[in-house]
Amino acid sequence: MKVLVLNPFYGEDFCRSARWAAKSRGRVQRHPDWLLTAVAVLERGGHQVVFTDAAALNLDMKKVAAIAADFRPELAVVHTTTPSIYSDIDHARMLKETCGCRTVLVGPHVTALPAETLALAGGAADYVARGEYDYVLLDLAYGKDPASIAGLSYLKDGKAVNNPYGAPVDVNSLPFPAWRHIDPELYKDVAKRVPFLTIISGRGCLGRCTFCRDTTESMHGRHMRLRSARAIVDEMEYDLKLFPRLRELMFETDTLTGSAVHLKALCEEILKRGLKVTWSCNTRVDMDLSLLPLMKKAGCRMLMVGFEFGTQAALDAVKKGITLEQSRSFAAEASRLGFTLHGCFMVGAPGETRESAEATIEFAKSLPLDTVQFSGICVYPGTELYDWAREKGYLVPKDWREWVSPNCEQVTLLSYPQLSKEEIDYFIDRGLKEFYLRPLQILRMLFTSPSDLMRKLYGARSFFSYLLGRKKA
Numbered sequence: 001m002k003v004l005v006l007n008p009f010y011g012e013d014f015c016r017s018a019r020w021a022a023k024s025r026g027r028v029q030r031h032p033d034w035l036l037t038a039v040a041v042l043e044r045g046g047h048q049v050v051f052t053d054a055a056a057l058n059l060d061m062k063k064v065a066a067i068a069a070d071f072r073p074e075l076a077v078v079h080t081t082t083p084s085i086y087s088d089i090d091h092a093r094m095l096k097e098t099c100g101c102r103t104v105l106v107g108p109h110v111t112a113l114p115a116e117t118l119a120l121a122g123g124a125a126d127y128v129a130r131g132e133y134d135y136v137l138l139d140l141a142y143g144k145d146p147a148s149i150a151g152l153s154y155l156k157d158g159k160a161v162n163n164p165y166g167a168p169v170d171v172n173s174l175p176f177p178a179w180r181h182i183d184p185e186l187y188k189d190v191a192k193r194v195p196f197l198t199i200i201s202g203r204g205c206l207g208r209c210t211f212c213r214d215t216t217e218s219m220h221g222r223h224m225r226l227r228s229a230r231a232i233v234d235e236m237e238y239d240l241k242l243f244p245r246l247r248e249l250m251f252e253t254d255t256l257t258g259s260a261v262h263l264k265a266l267c268e269e270i271l272k273r274g275l276k277v278t279w280s281c282n283t284r285v286d287m288d289l290s291l292l293p294l295m296k297k298a299g300c301r302m303l304m305v306g307f308e309f310g311t312q313a314a315l316d317a318v319k320k321g322i323t324l325e326q327s328r329s330f331a332a333e334a335s336r337l338g339f340t341l342h343g344c345f346m347v348g349a350p351g352e353t354r355e356s357a358e359a360t361i362e363f364a365k366s367l368p369l370d371t372v373q374f375s376g377i378c379v380y381p382g383t384e385l386y387d388w389a390r391e392k393g394y395l396v397p398k399d400w401r402e403w404v405s406p407n408c409e410q411v412t413l414l415s416y417p418q419l420s421k422e423e424i425d426y427f428i429d430r431g432l433k434e435f436y437l438r439p440l441q442i443l444r445m446l447f448t449s450p451s452d453l454m455r456k457l458y459g460a461r462s463f464f465s466y467l468l469g470r471k472k473a
Contacts, residue, residue, distance in 0.1 A: 001141045002048045004073035004101070005039050006064065007032050008091045009054040010084035011408035016055045019212075020378045021081035023408040025432070028189045029056055031198045033252060035079055036177035038106075041134045044175050047141045051181040061091060065098050073101045075141055078125075080107040082380055083403035085117065093124035102126045104140060106133045108213045109400075112382030114153035115160035128153040130162070132169045132203070171203055171225045176235045184243055191302065191342050191371055193247035193278065197239050201253040201266070202226035207284070208319040210384040211346075211377055212254075224258050229265040236270070236277055248301065251281035260288040267291070267298035280304065280340075285330035286322050292337050302340040305330070310363025311356045314349035318377070318385070328367070335368035343369040347427045348377040348414050350388070357419070357427040364435055370444070374431035376412035376424050389414055396421050 007016055013023045017030040032053055042049050050071045054064050068076070076095040080088040092103040104127040110117045114128040129136040130151045139149045146154050150166030184195035204224045205212070236249055257263050270277065280302035307327050309315050315322060334341055345364050347357050364372055379386040379395065389395050394414050397403055405411050412428070415421035435441065 001075055001143070002071065002073045003042055003050075003075045003077065003137070003141055004068055004071055004095065004099075005035055005042075005049060005051045005077045005079075006091060006095070007035055007051075007053045007055050007079045008064070008084065008088055009057075009059050009061070010081070010087050012058055014055060014084070014404075014408045016079060016081050016084070020375065020410060021083060022404045022410040024410060025373065025375070026190050029187045030189070030252075031182065031184075031187050032056075032079070033177050033198045033200055035077075035106075036179060036181060037174055037200070038077070038134045038137055039181065040175040040178040041138050042141055043178060045138050045141065047138075049178075051178065053182055053186075056182070056186040061094055064091065065094055068095050068098050072099050074099075075137075076101045076103045077129075077137060078103060078105050080105050080110050080117075082109045082400055083408070085109055085120070085400050089117075089121045089124050092121065096124060102140070104129050104137065106137075108380065108382055112213070112380070114162055118153065118155050118160050126154060131165060134169060134174065135166075168223075168225060169203070171227045172231055174227075176238055179239065179242055184246065189250075191304065192250055192280065193301075195243065195246055196248040196250055197243065197246055198250045198252040199232065199235060199239070199279075201232050201251055201256050202262075205254045206258055207255065207321060209321075210318045210388070211379065213380045213382045224255070226259060226262045229262065229269040232266055233269045233273060233275065236275060236279075237273070240277065247278065249277060249279040251279065254282060255284055256281040257283040257287035257291070260291060263288075263291055264294065267294045267300075270298040275299070282306070284322065285327045287330070289330060289333050292334060292339070296337050296339065300339070302342060303334055304342045304344065306344050307331075307364070307367070308344065308346050309349055309356070310345075310360035314352060314356055314360070317350040324363070327363075331367040331369065341367075341369045341371075343367060343372045345372060345374050345431065346377045347374065347431070348412065348416075348419070348424050350385075352416065352419050352424075354419060354423065354427075357424070361427065361431040361434055364431060365438070369435075372431075372435050374428045374435075375410055376428060377414065378410075379413050 013027050015024055015029050017032050018028060039049050039051050052064060052067055078088055078092045095101060096103050103125050105117060105125045106129045110128045111130040114130055117128055118125060130153055136149055136151045146152055150163055153160060153162045184197055188194060202225050206224055239249060240246055277299045278301050279299050282304045284306060308320055312324055343364055345360055379389050394416055396413055396415050412421045412424045
């Protein structure tokens with residue numbers, strides 16, 4: 001079957017594949033790794049696939065229509081996000097009208113709200129593939145009866161039918177992402193050495209964070225399913241052969257370091273093969289710190305760390321499952337070993353006050369971090385935090401489009417009696433300014449290699465672009 005897989009455009013620099021779909025403050029563009037894994041599954045099944053990352057290429061609907069008209073797909077897959085859902089449905093409608101094909105929507109938003117989405121689409125979408133959609137799409141491409149496909153939603157006699165989920169995907173059965181469909185040079189991130197590629201080492205997470213929807217039971221699950229160390233290093237070697245100019249590989253797995261046994265096996269496999277590679281990863285602060293030297297030896301450069309908040313009350317409110325002391329110990333040890341540290345911080349936890357927001361800023365400044373990001377805590381349908389905020393009346397937006405600003409910037413989504421939206425915005429900007437505009441921090445960022453300096457200058461330009469945009473707003 002001929003299948004078109006589309007990552008639609010929704011404004012310049014709008015990043016669809018990040019945890020927060022928006023124009024990020026760092027102007028990041030992330031690889032469509034989940035979609036390209038599904039593409040690889042389809043191609044392995046013998047189907048002809050055209051993949052279009054219109055988000056990265058800034059291709060409007062007219063240009064996508066021309067691609068579709070030339071290819072004439074029988075099935076079109078459209079990735080969706082919360083703020084872009086109306087536009088995504090419009091793209092599905094355009095594809096159906098242009099090619100007469102069946103259309104299927106994928107992503108966390110439609111997974112959380114399949115019936116609402118199908119009703120909103122008004123016939124533009126034939127199906128919603130909920131949760132892990134790799135083999136759902138393959139079954140559709142094979143022409144199986146929709147009623148027999150686990151995880152598929154569709155309308156029957158005007159009512160939504162949600163087929164039960166099947167067993168979680170065996171992550172070791174998945175092929176490598178079909179990277180040949182993209183150019184790594186299109187994907188920018190101030191924290192990474194570009195060009196780079198992402199790697200997903202497993203699915204699911206042991207965390208219980210109330211704000212995360214990618215690891216909810218309906219998406220990838222609350223249990224880690226880890227790929228074998230051998231398969232992961234095979235993929236690393238494959239990526240470096242496919243794109244010899246790559247300067248880094250980024251493990252975008254929510255928690256690469258969640259299993260000490262798995263992490264140790266991965267690092268040992270890299271070293272056993274003598275693979276000379278620079279890589280970075282996301283991590284929690286409660287990892288086994290004794291493995292940090294082994295990670296460093298195996299080529300790990302940077303750790304992207306979810307510190308989140310600077311008070312224990314805020315951490316507990318979002319069920320982060322860590323302590324401030326663990327954060328301090330982790331940062332001190334990782335810095336001592338020479339890792340580059342990127343800290344992720346938020347403002348707006350349930351019960352947040354001016355004093356606790358200030359404490360988070362001071363906490364960030366007290367840690368030996370190279371770069372940080374501050375944002376308002378994001379609430380998406382499908383998460384515990386969204387349900388709580390909606391019930392309490394703390395949600396600011398009244399429409400999905402309002403999950404970002406009119407020009408697609410991240411916006412604050414919550415407003416509390418004790419801490420307003422405007423105050424949360426103030427503390428976000430204050431955190432960024434106070435961290436980055438310190439003289440010692442500026443010197444620290446300047447004294448670096450020429451290539452890293454260019455990367456950081458791009459980040460500085462993005463930072464001031466964001467600040468100027470906030471001032472005009």
